[in-house]
Amino acid sequence: xxxxxxxxxxxxxxxxxxxxxxxxxxxxxxxxxxxxxxxxxxxxxxxxxxxxxxxxxxxxxxxxxxxxxxxxxxxxxxxxxxxxxxxxxxxxxxxxxxxxxxxxxxxxxxxxxxxxxxxxxxxxxxxxxxxxxxxxxxxxxxxxxxxxxxxxxxxxxxxxxxxxxxxxxxxxxxxxxxxxxxxxxxxxxxxxxxxxxxxxxxxxxxxxxxxxxxxxxxxxxxxxxxxxxxxxxxxxxxxxxxxxxxxxxxxxxxxxxxxxxxxxxxxxxxxxxxxxxxxxxxxxxxxxxxxxxxxxxxxxxxxxxxxxxxxxxxxxxxxxxxxxxxxxxxxxxxxxxxxxxxxxxxxxxxxxxxxxxxxxxxxxxxxxxxxxxxxxxxxxxxxxxxxxxxxxx
Amino acid sequence: xxxxxxxxxxxxxxxxxxxxxxxxxxxxxxxxxxxxxxxxxxxxxxxxxxxxxxxxxxxxxxxxxxxxxxxxxxxxxxxxxxxxxxxxxxxxxxxxxxxxxxxxxxxxxxxxxxxxxxxxxxxxxxxxxxxxxxxxxxxxxxxxxxxxxxxxxxxxxxxxxxxxxxxxxxxxxxxxxxxxxxxxxxxxxxxxxxxxxxxxxxxxxxxxxxxxxxxxxxxxxxxxxxxxxxxxxxxxxxxxxxxxxxxxxxxxxxxxxxxxxxxxxxxxxxxxxxxxxxxxxxxxxxxxxxxxxxxxxxxxxxxxxxxxxxxxxxxxxxxxxxxxxxxxxxxxxxxxxxxxxxxxxxxxxxxxxxxxxxxxxxxxxxxxxxxxxxxxxxxxxxxxxxxxxxxxx
Numbered sequence: 131x132x133x134x135x136x137x138x139x140x141x142x143x144x145x146x147x148x149x150x151x152x153x154x155x156x157x158x159x160x161x162x163x164x165x166x167x168x169x170x171x172x173x174x175x176x177x178x179x180x181x182x183x184x185x186x187x188x189x190x191x192x193x194x195x196x197x198x199x200x201x202x203x204x205x206x207x208x209x210x211x212x213x214x215x216x217x218x219x220x221x222x223x224x225x226x227x228x229x230x231x232x233x234x235x236x237x238x239x240x241x242x243x244x245x246x247x248x249x250x251x252x253x254x255x256x257x258x259x260x261x262x263x264x265x266x267x268x269x270x271x272x273x274x275x276x277x278x279x280x281x282x283x284x285x286x287x288x289x290x291x292x293x294x295x296x297x298x299x300x301x302x303x304x305x306x307x308x309x310x311x312x313x314x315x316x317x318x319x320x321x322x323x324x325x326x327x328x329x330x331x332x333x334x335x336x337x338x339x340x341x342x343x344x345x346x347x348x349x350x351x352x353x354x355x356x357x358x359x360x361x362x363x364x365x366x367x368x369x370x371x372x373x374x375x376x377x378x379x380x381x382x383x384x385x386x387x388x389x390x391x392x393x394x395x396x397x398x399x400x401x402x403x404x405x406x407x408x409x410x411x412x413x414x415x416x417x418x419x420x421x422x423x424x425x426x427x428x429x430x431x432x433x434x435x436x437x438x439x440x441x442x443x444x445x446x447x448x449x450x451x452x453x454x455x456x457x458x459x460x461x462x463x464x465x466x467x468x469x470x471x472x473x474x475x476x477x478x479x480x481x482x483x484x485x486x487x488x489x490x491x492x493x494x495x496x497x498x499x500x501x502x503x504x505x506x507x508x509x510x511x512x513x514x515x516x517x518x519x520x521x522x523x
Numbered sequence: 524x525x526x527x528x529x530x531x532x533x534x535x536x537x538x539x540x541x542x543x544x545x546x547x548x549x550x551x552x553x554x555x556x557x558x559x560x561x562x563x564x565x566x567x568x569x570x571x572x573x574x575x576x577x578x579x580x581x582x583x584x585x586x587x588x589x590x591x592x593x594x595x596x597x598x599x600x601x602x603x604x605x606x607x608x609x610x611x612x613x614x615x616x617x618x619x620x621x622x623x624x625x626x627x628x629x630x631x632x633x634x635x636x637x638x639x640x641x642x643x644x645x646x647x648x649x650x651x652x653x654x655x656x657x658x659x660x661x662x663x664x665x666x667x668x669x670x671x672x673x674x675x676x677x678x679x680x681x682x683x684x685x686x687x688x689x690x691x692x693x694x695x696x697x698x699x700x701x702x703x704x705x706x707x708x709x710x711x712x713x714x715x716x717x718x719x720x721x722x723x724x725x726x727x728x729x730x731x732x733x734x735x736x737x738x739x740x741x742x743x744x745x746x747x748x749x750x751x752x753x754x755x756x757x758x759x760x761x762x763x764x765x766x767x768x769x770x771x772x773x774x775x776x777x778x779x780x781x782x783x784x785x786x787x788x789x790x791x792x793x794x795x796x797x798x799x800x801x802x803x804x805x806x807x808x809x810x811x812x813x814x815x816x817x818x819x820x821x822x823x824x825x826x827x828x829x830x831x832x833x834x835x836x837x838x839x840x841x842x843x844x845x846x847x848x849x850x851x852x853x854x855x856x857x858x859x860x861x862x863x864x865x866x867x868x869x870x871x872x873x874x875x876x877x878x879x880x881x882x883x884x885x886x887x888x889x890x891x892x893x894x895x896x897x898x899x900x901x902x903x904x905x906x907x908x909x910x911x912x913x914x915x916x
Contacts, residue, residue, distance in 0.1 A: 131705075131769040133538030138531065144737075145526030312524075344537075345773055349742045376524040380738055 134344035137301070138390045140281055142308045142383060146372055149177075149271065149311040153184040158267030158306050159220035162192040165210060165234040167226050168199060175317055177273060181225055193217045195237075198226070201409065202233040204289045207247045211240035214266070223269040224305075227326075228277030231270045232285035235303045238266040247287065254294035254497070265302035273314040275379045276326025276414065278333055278386025280308035294497070295402070304390075310383050312375040320366050323378075324470040325414030327362040330382040331355060331466075332417045336395040337388035339428055339435050340504040347392035350384040352442045357381035359443040359462065363469035395505050397424045399498035400514065403490040404482060406497065411480045418467060419475050422460055423520035429456035431507040436460075476523040487518040527737035530694070531783045533674055535701045535776060539765055542570075542664065542704040546577040551660030551699050552613035555585040558603060558627040560619050561592060568710055570666060574618055586610045588630075591619070594802065595626040597682045600640045604633035607659070616662040617698075620719075621670030624663045625678035628696045631659040640680065647687035647890070658695035666707040668772045669719025669807065671726055671779025673701035687890070688795070697783075703776050705768040713759050716771075717863040718807030720755040723775040724748060724859075725810045729788040730781035732821055732828050733897040740785035743777040745835045750774035752836040752855065756862035788898050790817045792891035793907065796883040797875060799890065804873045811860060812868050815853055816913035822849035824900040829853075869916040880911040 143151040162185055164178070172178040173196075182192050195210045214222060214237060222241075224234025240247050242263035249257045270280040279285070283299035318326070334354035337347055358381045364374035401416040429436050437447050437455035443462035447455040467473040482490075491514040495502065502509060509517075536544040555578055557571070565571040566589075575585050588603045607615060607630060615634075617627025633640050635656035642650045663673040672678070676692035711719070727747035730740055751774045757767035794809040822829050830840050830848035836855035840848040860866040875883075884907040888895065895902060902910075 131538055131766060131773070133536070133541050133544075135534065135536050135544075137534040139534075141528065141530040141532075143526070143528050145524055148526050151526075151528075345746075349746055353738075353742055373524060380524070 134346070136344065136346045136391050138281060138304065138387055139301075139306075140304045140308050141306065142281060142310060144310045144380065144383065146313045146376060147311065148309050149180060149314060150184070152181065152271070152309060153187040155307060157185070157188060157190060157221070157269065160190055161217065161219045162190060162221050162223045162269070163210065163214040163217065163219040163237065164192050164194050165198060165222060165224045165230050165237060166194065166196045167230050168197050171317075172225055172273070175314075177225060177314055181223070181271060192223070193219060198230050198233045200229055201288050201295065202229045204247055204287055207233060207236040207240055207287055210237035214241045219266070221267040221269060223271065225271045225273070227272070227274035228279045231272065231279045231305075232277075232287065234270065235268055235279075235283075235285040236287050236298070238268045239300075239303065241266050248289055251296050251298055253296050254289070255292045256296060261300055261302070265300065268303065268305040270305040270308040271314070272308070272310050272379075274318055274322075274326050275315055275382035276329040278330060278382050278389055280305060280310060281383050281386030282389040284389060295406070310379055312372060312379040315375050315379060316370055316372070318369065320369060320471075322412075323369060324362065324366045324472050325412045325418070327358055327365070327378050327381070327414070327470070328418050328472065329414040330378070330385040331358040331362070332397060332421065333385035333394060334358070334381070334388050335425070335439055336397055337385070337392035338439060339432050339506065340393045340395050341506045342504060343392045347388050350387040350391065352438065354381040354384035354388065355439055356442040357384070359466055362466070366470045393504045394501055396494070396502045396509055396514070397421065399494040399501045400424070400490070400517065402498050403493035404477070406493055407486065407490065408480045408482055411482070415472070415475050418472050419477055420517065420521045421463055423517045425463060426457070426460050426520070427513065427517055429460065477521070478523060484519070484522050487515055487522065490518055491515050527739070529737065529739045529784050531674060531697065531780055532694075532699075533697050533701050534699065535674060535703060537703045537773065537776065539706045539769060540704065541702050542573060542707060543577070545574065545664070545702060546580040548700060550578070550581060550583060550614070550662065553583055554610070554612045555583060555614050555616045555662070556603065556607040556610065556612040556630065557585050557587050558591060558615060558617045558623050558630060559587065559589045560623050561590050564710075565618055565666070568707075570618060570707055574616070574664060585616070586612060591623050591626045593622055594681050594688065595622045597640055597680055600626060600629040600633055600680055603630035607634045612659070614660040614662060616664065618664045618666070620665070620667035621672045624665065624672045624698075625670075625680065627663065628661055628672075628676070628678040629680050629691065631661045632693075632696065634659050641682055644689050644691055646689045647682070648685045649689060654693055654695070658693065661696065661698040663698040663701040664707070665701070665703050665772075667711055667715075667719050668708055668768075668775035669722040671723060671775050671782055673698060673703055674776050674779030675782040677782060688799070703772055705765060705772040708768050708772060709763055709765070711762065713762060713864075716762060717755065717759045717865050718805045718811070719775075720751055720758070720771050720807070720863070721811050721865070722807040723771070723778040724751040724755070725790060725814065726778035726787060727751070727774070727781050728818075728832055729790055730778070730785035731832060732825050732899065733786045733788050734899045735897060736785045740781050743780040743784065745831065747774040747777035747781065748832055749835040750777070752859055755859070759863045786897045787894055789887070789895045789902055789907070790814065792887040792894045793817070793883070793910065795891050796886035797870070799886055800879065800883065801873045801875055804875070808865070808868050811865050812870055813910065813914045814856055816910045818856060819850070819853050819913070820906065820910055822853065870914070871916060877912070877915050880908055880915065883911055884908050
């Protein structure tokens, strides 16, 4: 057995109705900056008022910062941090999907640290400076099941000036408290539910085949894969199925725990390249488009791991010869995509061009090259191009 | 799905050779109180010198407190805390088995908090005062695989004056860093290895049938049960089998994670009563003696959960009618006890008397009554007596 480390210091309150725990759990400060998206859905659904009222119940004031975009941007991180400073906030609460919670994390870094957020970013034009001043405590309240950010330290922010979208995290950007209340997810429409659910699935499945997977991350990953496979079709079919919503929400939290203890692999780099060229392509949809070709490639690299994934997805691997078991994972993936109505997604529908594939391959390596190092067998440029070509429709 | 909470803020460094990580991981202070047992084994095996040297490598001084007994006592907690205060230690490092690490936790509480440790204890003659002052950070280095204390906040200390042995813990008594290096466990003799391994097993199995089990604690519990079932016989047969040692060490850490996220059940209360009457009875041995009768009782209470445990223990439950599946767990338990050479343990060999069973039942309820509330169906006194009688040999 090799050495490994595990560390997830976040207190997670999970389950239908758990938003109420915000009114009784110990909170890390006296005044919160509440970070929400610009879209207004947190107000419309009443989640913002409920959150502020629950804080108030504990005597905690709050200030609202409601400018976050679906792909959160650097200038809003700096603006939010300035507001928190000016208002004397001593913790940051992200309420919403991954964009709001990631922004909350990055804002929490910048309230006390000098200079620009990009000074601390590793990669691209970031300066890679160490974070020296205290990061404000972070509270996360999720209203989607896709990024797992409530259970990991990662935040992805886009620097529009440089055209860079880069992840960041330190041990201090784990939320201190995360609340995962599936009742807040009932309003997510079917398509988005499917895309986000598949994003969670691939965080787990990639984390399972990554070369830094551990016995602990494997537990989280296989359970996440099992839950998405079993319950995502149900919640896509009926968004009000609270049991299925809860199971998919749990799968997503587990996938965040995978991201804290293992890593995504090159599939994520390859998808980010597609979204970089076509920002209107949802991340989960891009992953779905690539996934069959990607996992088919890895069926020969990590056959045992893919066979175990297939089992978790409900396939009876013992029913086929050992040599065929890995590919049952791809069969299961096809079935799951059909069951969720996302099996007909085409790159060409989003304007992605076959002739551009070498450029996508280059972009994947340039912007998120690090994830290629997490593959159990390195992909060369020809491999990457072959996977894109096989996936292209 | 019900609401649940999960929180394990400990950074765990796991694997053969991981003691070395003490020389490079960020440590929570500049001067450590190192807490070890009075037996001298930490010195004899060279673990104490290695630990002090690794701290020194990071410029960290240390003071040694080497008085801890197998059942750690209150007066040593107070003495250790006074030494830490006097020497200006700013964190406490427990090196050894559960007794040393539990003592380190309790000492860490008492360095800054006024009065007596028993003032803060809930239960018995404890005064149940809140811990108001900062608990010193705790580092745990385990040299046995039995209590799981490296991954939970719990510490069990005996007050000899009152004849009370009571558990305690707060969110601040989780170790900040735990190192689990199976190489440090190679010297544990076979009998002790078996007893400790079964202790880990029952932490997991009880945590799995407890009424506060969660989807997350279930993951840890089933994997722990699986690993003990598969690898404990190997490590009992050959203590130098580092792979098997590592798997059992992992099972133990997972069982600690179960104790952080679920709970033991009344089996532990019933065993503590036996040890209370006969302190020379090893805790793991007492659990083994009770276990078949105990789990046979629960086979009708939680048949599905026992069937799943049987599966994790390697039984093919689908081969028998559904009504018989739960009892396969008891069959598997018998096999495992035979494979580890602990199937012939008798209460009578330790001087426990059949006539005293009502007194054991009373003691179990009086001293650790709380765990009876964790059972999915409450045991009445007749049930408890019946289990003791069935287990008695």
